[in-house]
Amino acid sequence: MTQNEHTVSSEHSHAHVHRDDIGAKMGMWLFLFTELLLFGGMFLMYAVYRFQYQMDFKIAAMELSVSMGTLNTIILLTSSLTVALAITAIQKGNKFLAVLNLNITIIFALMFMVNKYYEWSAKFEHGLYPGSDEMLSLPNGQIMFYGLYYIMTGLHGLHVIIGVIILAIMLVLVIKDKITSDNYVKLENGGLYWHLVDLIWIFLFPLFYLIH
Amino acid sequence: MANGTVAVSEKTFYEESTNKYSGILSWLLTTDHKRIGLLYLYTIGGFFLVGVVLGLLMRLELIAPGETIVDAQTYNSLFTLHGVIMIFLFIVPGLPAIFGNFFLPIQLGTNDVAFPRLNLLSWYVYIIGAVLVLISLVLPGGPIDTGWTFYIPYSVRTSTNVSLAIFAAFVLGFSSILTGLNFITTVHRMRAPGMGFFRMPLFIWSLYATAWIQVIATPVIGITILLVILERTFGVGIFDPALGGDPILYQHMFWIYSHPAVYIMILPAMGVVSEILPTFARRTIFGYKAIAYSSLAIAFVGYLVWAHHMFTSGISDTARWIFSLLTFIVALPSGVKVFNWVATLYKGSIDPKPPLLWVLSFIFLFSIGGLTGLVVGSLATDIHLHDTYFVVAHFHYVMFGGTGTIFIAGLYYWFPKMFGRMYNIKWANIAAALYFIAFNMLYFPKFILGYMGMPRRYFDYLPEFTTLQEISTVGSWLMAITIIIIVTNLIHAGLKGKKASANPWGGVTLEWQTTSPPPLHNFNRHVEVNHEPYDFSQLKELEYDSK
Numbered sequence: 218m219t220q221n222e223h224t225v226s227s228e229h230s231h232a233h234v235h236r237d238d239i240g241a242k243m244g245m246w247l248f249l250f251t252e253l254l255l256f257g258g259m260f261l262m263y264a265v266y267r268f269q270y271q272m273d274f275k276i277a278a279m280e281l282s283v284s285m286g287t288l289n290t291i292i293l294l295t296s297s298l299t300v301a302l303a304i305t306a307i308q309k310g311n312k313f314l315a316v317l318n319l320n321i322t323i324i325f326a327l328m329f330m331v332n333k334y335y336e337w338s339a340k341f342e343h344g345l346y347p348g349s350d351e352m353l354s355l356p357n358g359q360i361m362f363y364g365l366y367y368i369m370t371g372l373h374g375l376h377v378i379i380g381v382i383i384l385a386i387m388l389v390l391v392i393k394d395k396i397t398s399d400n401y402v403k404l405e406n407g408g409l410y411w412h413l414v415d416l417i418w419i420f421l422f423p424l425f426y427l428i429h
Numbered sequence: 430m431a432n433g434t435v436a437v438s439e440k441t442f443y444e445e446s447t448n449k450y451s452g453i454l455s456w457l458l459t460t461d462h463k464r465i466g467l468l469y470l471y472t473i474g475g476f477f478l479v480g481v482v483l484g485l486l487m488r489l490e491l492i493a494p495g496e497t498i499v500d501a502q503t504y505n506s507l508f509t510l511h512g513v514i515m516i517f518l519f520i521v522p523g524l525p526a527i528f529g530n531f532f533l534p535i536q537l538g539t540n541d542v543a544f545p546r547l548n549l550l551s552w553y554v555y556i557i558g559a560v561l562v563l564i565s566l567v568l569p570g571g572p573i574d575t576g577w578t579f580y581i582p583y584s585v586r587t588s589t590n591v592s593l594a595i596f597a598a599f600v601l602g603f604s605s606i607l608t609g610l611n612f613i614t615t616v617h618r619m620r621a622p623g624m625g626f627f628r629m630p631l632f633i634w635s636l637y638a639t640a641w642i643q644v645i646a647t648p649v650i651g652i653t654i655l656l657v658i659l660e661r662t663f664g665v666g667i668f669d670p671a672l673g674g675d676p677i678l679y680q681h682m683f684w685i686y687s688h689p690a691v692y693i694m695i696l697p698a699m700g701v702v703s704e705i706l707p708t709f710a711r712r713t714i715f716g717y718k719a720i721a722y723s724s725l726a727i728a729f730v731g732y733l734v735w736a737h738h739m740f741t742s743g744i745s746d747t748a749r750w751i752f753s754l755l756t757f758i759v760a761l762p763s764g765v766k767v768f769n770w771v772a773t774l775y776k777g778s779i780d781p782k783p784p785l786l787w788v789l790s791f792i793f794l795f796s797i798g799g800l801t802g803l804v805v806g807s808l809a810t811d812i813h814l815h816d817t818y819f820v821v822a823h824f825h826y827v828m829f830g831g832t833g834t835i836f837i838a839g840l841y842y843w844f845p846k847m848f849g850r851m852y853n854i855k856w857a858n859i860a861a862a863l864y865f866i867a868f869n870m871l872y873f874p875k876f877i878l879g880y881m882g883m884p885r886r887y888f889d890y891l892p893e894f895t896t897l898q899e900i901s902t903v904g905s906w907l908m909a910i911t912i913i914i915i916v917t918n919l920i921h922a923g924l925k926g927k928k929a930s931a932n933p934w935g936g937v938t939l940e941w942q943t944t945s946p947p948p949l950h951n952f953n954r955h956v957e958v959n960h961e962p963y964d965f966s967q968l969k970e971l972e973y974d975s976k
Contacts, residue, residue, distance in 0.1 A: 237543065237618055237619075239618065240543045240614050240617070240618040240619075241544075243613075243614045243617060243618065244543065244544055244547075244610050244611070244614045247609075247610035247613055247614065247644055248606075248610055250644060250645075251606050251610075251644055251645075251647065251648045252648070254645060254648035254649060255648035255649075255651055255652050256652075257648070257649070258648070258649045258651075258652035258653060258682060258685075259652055261682075262667065262678065262682075265675070265678060266673075269673075269675075270673065347663040347664060347665045347666070348663055348664045348665075353672075356673075357666075357672060357673025358673060360666050360672050360673055361666065361667070361672070361673045361674065364665040364666050364667055364672075364674075365667070367665070368656070368659060368665065368667070372655075
């Protein structure tokens, strides 16, 4: 019998270090797809209510600070660049640049959240939050605009926070040499997640701040 | 000879673990897809029995008009929990998470899924969701009483623990998504050499289609559930007409997920049918490609029919006839499958073992369920039948008669492979016969009751409905006895059954070409596929003992 030649028992020890970078990225893309659909549900509702309350949406949108929104857009877009630079750096084996760029990305992300905090608190000071008397005195369409604004930018903010956590983990893995020039799919996937956060914002920004 | 033989001395996956632990930890920390499949089997099976008990209580309440054993509010909670547990904890994860986990890698000829650790995480996420459901039962406020559809505005106004219970559904959705993307990646990346897409067993095709629906549809229910929770917590007004919101929009968002979800429930069952039929007819499946493509067609069209749940909610006539038309179109790929299954039996060498008997039951029950679906999918008849027992009967014929029957068929089919032991065939046959009688006794009267005007979700009814309600309740007892026989037979077999051979049924897909139970890495040889999936000319080489 030639059984032993056919058995894979000798490979057993390797079975779980089996690596498939394309598979890993495919899984990540599928996950990003579900994230898009999660926000897709919200965009659908935005479309329905925008259609229903065109004037109210226009008036309410003027209350948002375009300069704050623009600043945050610039911050987030730049952070997408730095995370891409970090990936290129690690591909070329430059650990220092990778660490530097990941740190910059995280700082940008935190700046985004700080801006968001000031933006939201300014609204809260004017009494504009769900359920407040000020809010309930507005026309229905404006209530809806602010409701969607808080839910969609809030959900996005939550994703920024999750993104920061993911980037921080990636940073640690790079420092510990777990992510290297010949095994960087984790960082690529982390980067993909961060680009998604950026991408969602690119749609939120014009829908809430720019269309008047 | 060298091809199919297996060294007897090899350890099974029960004796060899993926981690350094032994005992319970070797299971709780396992990344072996087979052990994870079994973890799912025990937990999902447990929740199924809980759901059965809730159903029995409801049937007992309905044995006579007026209050019998529970009050109206308790009854509201009973049907909600029965629905939530049966749908989110049993049928949606049932076949993919148990049999999909166990057999997808084996049927593909590989050693595990693409992301084994993510697979274990999915199980834990499922458990967290299940625990949240249980916690919501005992917290002050009382168990959720909205029905499993959580319709606005009641779900925002009721004081019961809606937020926690629906958050549990959100968490369970997460588990579903993770399993889905794991399976899609596995199918694309891990097929054995020679296994092209059109050499995959049809169970894999159906899991693949299901996984896509899980990935595409589940996030929509996720966001909808989050919005209901936000409504309850902050009163944002998205669905509240007083603040300019639209409660019908909730129904749209809910059914955009929940209608495709019924295909998540039924497609894997259709896949199992396509496995069992060729094995016991000893011939290849009729119309392999038609069945494979019809799975994808159902997944695709099923995504576009959601508003047929809302014909009476005041949507426009144009929307109604479009959705009605699309609903009829889904019947086409489903019909393709049924005809192909029946044609597979034609001139086959039929071996009426228990799994086949359950499949025959399934074809009958599912056809009734499917055809009555067309009755409620037609605009004019739906106005009369909407929210009556007719819908309840239709739903149970499709879900229980369809997926539930096949869940048991799958258990009977794969039990010898999963546990390496054989159950008592005679008792399995008795159970199959009893099941068929009990099922029709339990649910067929509901069609008539619904037609006569008995509304769903009522704990009381008019005296003229008594006889049919009684027949249905007696049917539920017979069903309980059947389930006890099935469970006892299987548990007894698991502990004391006689050893099963590697290929007790004469199947030819890859899971029958390894030991029962399989070794840790599924095969003790290098797997290469050079046959169509249901090519029975291989049977001679596979040492099938037809006794």
